[in-house]
Amino acid sequence: MEDLYIGLDIGGTKILGALFNAKGEIIGRTKKPSKASKGEAVIFNQVCKVIDSLLESNTGTLKAIGSGVPGVIEDGKIRFSPNLSWKDYPLEQNLRDKYSVPSYVGNDANVSLLGVWKHGLGKGCHNLAGLFVGTGIGGGLVINNAIYGGSTGGAGEIGHMIVVPDGPICGCGARGCLESLASKTAILKMLKSQIERGRNSYFSGLIEQKDYILKSSHLKEAYVGGDEIAIEILDNAASYLGVATASIINLLNPELIVFGGGMMEALGEKMIERIRSKARELAIPGLYETCRIELSVLGDDASLYGALSLIEDGLRISL
Numbered sequence: 001m002e003d004l005y006i007g008l009d010i011g012g013t014k015i016l017g018a019l020f021n022a023k024g025e026i027i028g029r030t031k032k033p034s035k036a037s038k039g040e041a042v043i044f045n046q047v048c049k050v051i052d053s054l055l056e057s058n059t060g061t062l063k064a065i066g067s068g069v070p071g072v073i074e075d076g077k078i079r080f081s082p083n084l085s086w087k088d089y090p091l092e093q094n095l096r097d098k099y100s101v102p103s104y105v106g107n108d109a110n111v112s113l114l115g116v117w118k119h120g121l122g123k124g125c126h127n128l129a130g131l132f133v134g135t136g137i138g139g140g141l142v143i144n145n146a147i148y149g150g151s152t153g154g155a156g157e158i159g160h161m162i163v164v165p166d167g168p169i170c171g172c173g174a175r176g177c178l179e180s181l182a183s184k185t186a187i188l189k190m191l192k193s194q195i196e197r198g199r200n201s202y203f204s205g206l207i208e209q210k211d212y213i214l215k216s217s218h219l220k221e222a223y224v225g226g227d228e229i230a231i232e233i234l235d236n237a238a239s240y241l242g243v244a245t246a247s248i249i250n251l252l253n254p255e256l257i258v259f260g261g262g263m264m265e266a267l268g269e270k271m272i273e274r275i276r277s278k279a280r281e282l283a284i285p286g287l288y289e290t291c292r293i294e295l296s297v298l299g300d301d302a303s304l305y306g307a308l309s310l311i312e313d314g315l316r317i318s319l
Helices: 040-055 091-099 108-119 184-196 216-224 228-252 262-282 301-315
Strands: 003-010 014-020 026-033 061-069 072-074 077-080 103-107 128-133 137-143 256-260 292-295
Touching: 003 040, 003 108, 003 301, 014 040, 014 301, 026 040, 040 061, 040 091, 061 091, 061 108, 061 301, 072 103, 077 091, 091 103, 103 108, 103 301, 108 128, 108 137, 108 256, 108 301, 128 228, 128 262, 184 216, 184 228, 216 228, 216 262, 228 256, 228 262, 256 262, 262 292
Parallel strands: 003 061, 061 103, 128 256, 256 292
Antiparallel strands: 003 014, 014 026, 072 077, 128 137
16 A cells, blocks of 8 residues: 655645655645634644545555644644644644654744755755745745754744834734735735725725635736736835845845745736845845745645655655
């Protein structure tokens, strides 16, 4: 029977799962809502539904599970997650107990960067950074051929770099974080503000819907369709991402800065070129010229391949 591995991307709105074979190829996928507001037991039950769904039509043997989760992760426990109701939650141990296989858990942004580094554009790079733009902005760093966690494992919070000192209040409590200016959460607030001032937009009717969640596909349609408000807001967001990119280049001199997340994937090269342009304007020329700024080719799969990489590293295997 074939050895099988499961990679999970556990987020505040959905749980993505992939089943990998012994060659590291995705042979099955599934997605379910995380039901984050319903409590830690319900979220774990949704995680198990994803795993069970992936396994039900396969006759191989599950060997290990890897998971990426937003928040502070320590020793396999979710110490705190801004998008989930888990606090000091032993996810790694609970998955081991239920499925009787090794389980590995990491911060979602670091896990996505690990996927890019091991299985995507970052292959062969010794120094790189990743920015993952979605509901928030996650970040991760590889320095001298290793994921860099800092003194307590909290390094790489690129979304909380201050780019406008007197800017809007961020969810972390500070002012002017990149996340408060360029994430989907920030963009939705700006869209609402402009529409409330009487400006017409592609989003005018959508935002009136109860519990509307901003979709990357809607942003793409509005941007490509010439929506004036969307273009203004997204161009500004790209500029702020470019400011952060220039700072990373000047500080760390990486070979590669890769952008991922649903919003970046949807807007593609239009967004990346504006980021490059702003970074080129602000970064030290010699350092800018030696750094590639690229869109992740793995898309949402970066997190899934990163979860597989946690397994590879944990089991010391090369699939």
